[in-house]
Amino acid sequence: MNPLDQESFQILNKARELNICHNRLWAAVGKNLAHIWPDPSLIERPNSRGGYNDHTKCTIKGCVYSDRNFTGVRQRHECGGSHCLRLKALFSRSELERAVLREGCTAWDLSGVHLLKQPLQYMAISHVWSDGTGTGAWEDGSVNQCLYEFFVDIAHQLECHGIWWDTLCIPSGKAARNQATKSIQAAYENARVTLVHDLFLRNWQWNPETACFAILMSPWFSRGWTALELLKSRKVMVIFKGKKGPVLKDLDEEILAQDDEPDGPRKEASLIIRRLRRSVSTLDDLLRVLKPRHTSWGDDMSNIAALLIDSEKKENKQETFKNVLRTIGMISPGHLFHNAITFDDSFTWCPVDLLNDMHLTNSDCSLEVLNNGDIRGKWLIVPFSAKFERVLMLDQLHDMIRVKTRNALRSPQQCRLLADCSEASVNRVLLVREITKDQFEYIAAIALSQKLEAGSSRFRMNPNVTIISGPNAKGIPIGSKQTANITTSQDETLHSAIWKGDYNLFQRLLESHSIESWDELGRRPLHLAAERGHQRMVNDLLHRGADSAAKCHADRTALHEAAWSGSATTVKLLRSGENVELKDSVGDTALHIASRMGYAHVVKYLITRHTVNDRNKNGLTPLHFAAMYGHTEVADLLKDAELEAKVRYFGWTPLHCACDYGDEDMVRSLISRGADVNAEDDIVRWRPLHFASMNGHKLIVGLLLAEGADAAPRDTHGWTPWGFARINEQKELLDLLPPDDAWSFPDESNWTSLHCKAINKQPGFTQGLARYDDSFDRWMYLENIRLRKGPLKFAAKANLEVAVQQFLRARNTGEEEKKKLLHWAVEHRCRALVRTLIDSGIDMETTNQYGETPLHCASASGDHVIVQLLLEAGAKKGALDSARAMPLHSAVFNARTRAMGLLINAGAPKEATDENGHTPLHAAVLSGSLRAVRLLVEAGVNKEAKDREYLTPLFLAIKAKKAHIARLLIEEGANKDTCMSPDGTTPLCWAVEQGNEKLVQYLTHAGADKEISNRKMTPLLIATSLGHEAIVQFLIEEGAKIEACDRDGRTSLLIAAKSGNEPIVKALVLAGAYKETKSPRETKTPDGATTLIHDTVPGLLRYCEQWKFSPEMFKPRNTPYDLEVDPSDDPRLNRIGGLTPLHWAIINGHESIVRFLLQSGARIEARDIYCMTPLLWAVSKENERLVRLLIENGADIEAVSWNQRSPLHWAMFCGNRSIVRLLVEKGAKRAYHDEYERLPWSTKSYKSLQTSDVKELRQLCKPRLRFRKFLRSRGFFC
Known part of the structure; x- marks a missing residue:
């Protein structure tokens, strides 16, 4: 081996000793292992680190864990066991699916009840499913309470209002899930911060020199989805192991090496990570990012590739890869030189397994990818001849490719060789089949046993070579109009461009958008640029005159946001004497924020003589924040800070906060600077030693004692540090502290709210009560210092479970008292007390004065955690209260949808009825809760059930005027008729x-x-x-x-005309209503009831028999007017008869309706059953205006009624002189006789009759005379 190989071999051996995966190490840098290998002495030994798999069997070719499916791994617990609750009633799946389908925000608010409303900011979680942070084998949308609260605490620390976590924010339904995965990149792109959670990193001791190497070796970095999440995220926080639990570190500002740092392993590792933060625009970029990564599902890699380059996902991974290549648009000739099976329909030059079989190249992208899969560009072409066949290394080809190649070589006259123009010497070629002069079909890429010179005369350069994807295929460039749509963001505003970090779009929009416009949170472009840490954008905005002192709705300036982001370069651009001292709505300066976040590199630029001791509304100085979060480096920079500054309300000094957190170096630093080790707070006179003792910080207790701290100080209620150590079972401290012989479990008079919290064994005592946010109820502790109702009930209300257990053990509570406590705890939502009482084996079916069990009460109050505790403990779901209502009724009546979901999932009866016959669905309708109704409908309840009044839920909703609920029921299929x-x-x-x-x-x-x-x-x-x-x-x-009749035979037009509703009359007439329809004829029986007189002879005979008339006395007689119906009239006239709409309008004096009906063609001579025309009715009603109107429209002034009276007779009978005069003027005959042979002039005026005469006349007319008149009018003689 050469020296380099020997060094690499030694590094691999050392990595195996440290249980570092060889495959991940090799994937990072290949042979150049020494470039990123840190000092091994800085890496913890395997036995001192947890959260690791055994990687001693891994090789540089593969990791034994890379292809395992971790989606079913059991979800982890942060509480150290499995005693905590599994949240099931939060994170509504139906609400999530609706949000996904309408492309809304899918991040949950921190309560888990509602989806977050943007632009409120959220934290996205990038995690490793193998760590147990996925759904696991549990039902969709459920999560361990301790794990969720762990992430919520971090979200509070990072000032986020919600969480996006794929475990909770991607639905399981196929359609919604596919839609959600298409926009998963937007969830990270729009997040305020992305949190990286990996147990490998959580158990790696934070050290800036090894942090980058740890990230490269982590399972998180090796996963495929990481590439997408890391690329799209703007601000990334990584969890490492700190001295006292997890610590958060900013990837860009604290982990990665800066440009001015010397070369070394940290900088090399940083460059690898930074490459992954760049955008992916070329095929080489895509291969470089995804080749070394793995996923649990095969199709995920193609989906990730599509999302990385903003390409559309297709129905299968092959089509998705093709669309990825279309979107990229350009490739290098070197990408075609591979030995892999290719697609056979289109893209016949591309490997089926694109990511594994296509190789990285270093040449320019000179080939254009066309829409149908053809590629066009410049190649060197060599005509094929027999001598070339000898240098083709066919034995190195895949078997199937070799067969395809030999088949092509059987027609050598059609074969050509293509070579890369960028290579000076040719040692590989493409074998193609010529289709036309410039079009070729791809056969194979073949290595040559003998190099050829590219400058040889045998080579001919052609700049327009097209390698087609099928016979006679014609390609279209990807950039043309015929290609798939390339969409752009609909929200191309200046704010969105800054938030997404798109500097090119930012520059374009800067010319046309106002730099002082603000969003819904009052943030201006400068705020967003500062928060995102975009130095160039901040610089451009400042040069254009952006106001650096402008505040958002939370009173924060751009400097505040820059301090939160940890960007030192941005802070330097924005800082000025005035800006540094500005405070936000909670009184924090930029220095407060940087100190809380632990950004020492930012803090040093913000320290001034005034800001170092500035206090926020809680009285916290920057040093308090540094002490309570253990930021020693920040505390050292705040050397001029006041050491005895006290927190408002509580009076804690920075040393109190440091002793509570437990950072020994911080405590030692503060003491060395002169902090008082015996300082007392302002409420219960606690000293730093009390805090160290109650939290079990042994080293700090020893340090305080060595520095002269009083070993046995008593607070205002007699508590000593030894007493806290004893009650919190800190056994190691009992030997360090002098025993308190007088100590016993304090009685109720010696307790305060702070003591209750102190014995609950929860870290971060000072953080929770001193910081200014909604995650802790600080006022609850301040207002209950004396605990008037006793420590047990306070601890129960504050959900201090450990304290509750202590009190119950100390009180030796009896069974009856426990039952009362259970109802009290349920009523006041005291989860800790309920859990403790359930664990003690209490009877859960005990009832109160209303017959309600604890499950009834919990369902009514809506505390889903207590409902779940009771259900899991076996509480009866079908228990009845005094109104025969079940727990589900109680939840529904009070619109407690989360409790409803738990009860339904647990099998509670969904069709049970209470004393009013109401099912839960009826109750949901009455409660007016749309969510409750939807939940029940989705659970499959009967939508047609009827209550005691025979009302269905739909009818009940309509009757109660709850249109939104009625609409939902109809949409879900409730019967409408x-x-x-x-x-x-x-x-x-x-x-x-x-x-x-x-x-x-x-x-x-x-x-x-x-x-x-x-x-x-x-x-x-x-x-x-x-x-x-x-x-x-x-x-x-x-x-x-419009011709439908009521039970009295009246149509809508008759009703409208009678009531005088002109708009309705007009609407009906214009719609074609029959204007001559008549109301039914009717008479009065002796008992006063109205009956209809039928036109049929049998009807007449029955009526005659009833009133003792002889049918023989009737005989037809001729009348002076024709009663026959005009054949042109509607036949309905014979059946209906009676008053027409025109009659009714005249009778009731509706002049405008009369005028309209006449204009619309109503028959002016229509007669009712008494042969009364409209004119006769107008005269009898003494309406001169209507009489005149009718005469002007051609009414017959000689028409007579059933008694042969003309209008003039009626006018004389009514004694209306003006109408008589009008009729005479219009030519009415004065010599016409009525049935009694009387002339109009001899008719006695009705008005001149005495009252007795009127009564006598009426009596005579009822009923015989009226019936005779009726018969005469119908053509009979009587």
Whole structure:
């Protein structure tokens, strides 16, 4: 071996000792292993690192774990066991699928209840499924509580409002999943930060010298999806092992070597990672990125390739690869020199396994890929001859390719050899078959046993050679209009260009967009450029006059965002004396933010005499942040900071915070600078030693004692450090601290809220209560210092599980008290107490005064965690309360959809009814919760169930005016017509009665029957009678029958004319309503009931028999007017008879309707059953305006009624002189006799009769006289 090979061999042996995969090491740099190999002394031994697979069997050819399917790996626990809850009620799958299909945001807010509304910012997670951070074998959308809370805590630290995690954000349904994977790159591109989680890296001790090497060796870096996620992510944070748990490090600012650093392994490793951060534009770029990587599924690599270059994914990976090549558009001649099976329909020059069989080249991309798979470009052409056959190394070809080659060589006159123009000497050629002068068919790539000189006269250069993909194929360049659509972003705004880091688009848009425009969060372009760390963009915006002091809605300047991003170059551009001291809405300066994030390289540019001791609204200085997060390097830079500055409300100094975190170097640094080791806080007089003792930091306890700290200080309630160590079971500390002989488990009078939290064994005590965000309820501790209701109930409300267990053990709680506590805990959502009581074996079917079990109460309150705890412990899902409601009813009535999901999945009865006959679906409708209704419908409940009032859920929704729920039920297939109430009302009839136009429209468009009758009233008749003009117009347009009759035989036009609704009359007439339809004839029986008089003879005979008339007394007689129906009239006139719409309009004095009907052609001489014409009715009603209008329109002034009275008779009878005068002026005959042979002048005025005479007249007319008159009017003599 040469020295280099010997060195590589030694490195491989050392890597095996350190359990580092040979395949990953070789894939990174090949033979140049020494370029990235760090000092082995900086790498921990395998027995000191966890989270590793055994890689001692791996070789440089392959990793034994590379092709394994890790999607079924059991999901990991961060709590160290499997006692924590598995969250099942969050992350709604249906809501996620709807968001995917409408291409909305699929990141969840930190509560897991709702999808995040952009532009709120989220954290994307890039992880390794083999670590147990995938779905595993569990149901879709469920996750271990401890694992999710681990990521939520990091999201809070990075100031993100949501999380995108493929485990929770990619649905399992085929259509939605395919749609989601097509846009997976956008999830990382739009994220504020991408978090890299890999157990290999989490267990690698943070060291800037070895961090890049660790990333190259990690399983995360070897996976195919990593390439896409890393390329699309703008800001990447990686989790490493810190002194006190995981630490976050910025990939670009803290991990990768900077340009001014000396050459060495770190810089070489950084260059490899940086190459992966560049965009992929050529085939070589794609091969370089994906060749060394692996996935669990075969098709994933083709999908990743398509996403990397923004190409469209096809139905199979071969078609996807072809589309990738079309999108790339240009390749190198060297890519065609391979020994692999190619496609046989198109792209016949391309290997089927593109990523594995096509080789990287170093030559220019001079060949154009056409749309159909042809390639066109410049080649050297050599005519084939027999002497060339001797130098072709056919034995090196694949068997199938060799057979294909020999078949082609049987026709040597058609064969040609193509050589790469960029090679001076030719040692490989393409064997092709000539189709035309410039078109050739690809056969094979063959090596030559003897080199040929490219400058030989035998070679002819042709710049327009086309290698076709099939016989007579004609290609189209990928850039032409006939190609697949190349889409551009619809949101090509300046903000989006900055966010995505597209500098070319940014420059184009800069000319046409305002640099002071802001988004929904109030961020200007300069804010976004600073947050993303785009130095060139920031520089361009500043040169154009962007206001560096402008604030967003959170009062942050661009400098604040630059400090958060950790970009020192951007901070230097933005810093100024004024900007450095500006504060955001929580009082943080840029120095506060950089100190909290631990960016020492940024902190040094922000320190000024004023900012070093600036306090935010919680009284925190930058030194507090550095101390509570263990950023020793930052603390050392803050050398002028005040050491005894106290946090607002609590009074903790930086030393208190450092002792709580547990960083020995930080504590030693603060003490050496003069921090007081006996400083007391302002509430319970805790000292740094109390914090070190309650958290079990043995080395810090020893350090404080060595520096003169009081070994047994008592706080305001008598607690000593030894007492905290004892109750928290910190056995190592009990020997260091002097024992407290008087200590016993404190009684309830010696507890505060802070003591309860102190014994809960949770890290980050000061972080949670001092930082300014919503992740901890700081006020809860401040307002409950004295614990008026006792420590147990406070600890339960604060969900301090360890503290709850301590109190229950100390109190020796009895069974009856536990039952009361269980109901109290459920009512107040005290999850820790509920879990503890369940573990103690308590009876979970105990009831309260309303007969409710704990499961009823938990379902009603909607605490999905407690519901899940009770269900998993065996609580009865079918228990009944005093109203015969089950837990599912309780959840539904209160619209607790997460609790509903748990109960349904657990098998709770979905069709059970309560005392009102309501099923859960009825209850969901009454609650008005669309999500609850949708959840039940998706669960397959009966949508046609009826309650005690025979109402279905759909009818109940319409009756309760919940249109959105009715719409959903109809969409899901609820019957729109047969769900009638007891009186026969359909949903459409009800909607019409209520005048709900939108609901009427929706029901009609959904297919509801427009002719179903409700009490013999169709929807159109109902709308007409109630005067709903818009609904009438809509129903007419939708084709409702306008001649339908109600149970009294009236049409819509009759009803509208009688009620005087002119718009409806006009709409009906214009729609073709029959204007001569007549209302039914009717009379009064002795009991006052209305009955219809039939036209048939049997009907007359029955009526005569009833009133003791003799049929023989009737005989036909001739009348002075013709009662026969005009044959041209509608035959319905014979059947209906009675008053026409024109009659009713006149009777009720609706002049405008009369005028319209006359203009529309209504018969002015139509007669009712008493032979009364419209003019006669107008005269009898003494309406002079209508009389005049009718006469002007040609009404017959000599028409007579059943009693032979003319209009003049009626006018005289009514005593209306003005109408008499009008009729006389118009030529009315004054000598016409009525049935009593009286002239108009001899008719006694009705008005002149006395009241007694009127009564006598009326009595005589009922009923015999009226019936005789009726018969006479019909042609009979009586």
